[in-house]
Amino acid sequence: MRRLWMSLLAVPVLALAVPTAASAAPSAPAARAALAARTAPAAAGAAAAAAAAAQALQPGMSGAAVKALQRRLAALKYYPGSIDGNFGTSTLEAVWAFEEVQGLPAHNFVTSAMQWALAHPKAPRVLVPRGGANRVEVSLSREVLVLYHNNQVQLISHVSTGGGYFYCSPGGGCGHAITPTGNFRTVVFMRGWIRVPLGEMFNPVFFIGTAFAIHGDTDVPLAPVSHGCVRIPMDIAAFFHTLVRVPGEPVYIR
Secondary structure: OOOOOOOOOOOOHHHOOOOOHHHHOOOHHHHHHHHHHHHHHHHHHHHHHHHHHHHOOOOOOEOHHHHHHHHHHHHOOEOOOOOOOEOOHHHHHHHHHHHHHHOOOOOOOOOHHHHHHHHOOOOOOOOOOOOOOOEEEEEOOOOEEEEEEOOEEEEEEEOEOEOOOEEEOOOOOEEEOOOOOEEEEOOEEOOOEEEEOOEEEEEEEEEEOOOEEEEEEOOOOOOOOEOOOEEEEHHHHOOHHHOOOOOOOEEEEO
16 A cells, blocks of 8 residues: 654743734734745645656656666566566556555555665565465465465565455355455366356466456456455466466465
8 A cells, every 4th residue: 555742831921921912913914924934845845746756657657767667576576567668557566566565555656665665675475484385375464466486486466355345146145255364275277257156257266166266357456356356467367377286286365
């Protein structure tokens, strides 16, 4: 994704001269000048923040700076799409994943805090240290999937998991949209768009029967919104199944 206390000064009443109404009330020009003096720094700060956001890398931009961002994200095992200098959806989703891993508030542009973190990145927190050399870890608190190969990070992806809402299936049955936590293994991969009672999923890699899967979706927002599966971006879902063993790859969800 994400107080200042005021002290009261007690002043002896006899030490103060009570002003007259005329002397206490400032003139209109003076009041306007005082108000302008107080509001000018806030207005300047807001303008500076807006200007900084406008200059930051964000979707729709293109050029050498975007290409450098994509190369850096790819080197850190995030997937920004093609290294073409065009800031599209894939690059934005990689930005989200990086911010989530770094513990930064997620934005639709590259903040100054993210720029600093790109130069000083933190590795994703290991959820299951002895989970096996090859494994998939899904963090529900950070909405991130990390794929390990030979105990090295091979892929980091933003995800959207169970939204926690109550739903009823068109085919019958109701429940809460919860992604189950625990230790699982991949069961089966199904290519293309697969229709299930709650909708469709793209290239699902199932880890509980043919009910819960890591799968592609056209909607993978920052918020958890799925019925319980682990949604990944479509471009990553196009090749994710080639990076894991099916069946048998450990999947840890915490």
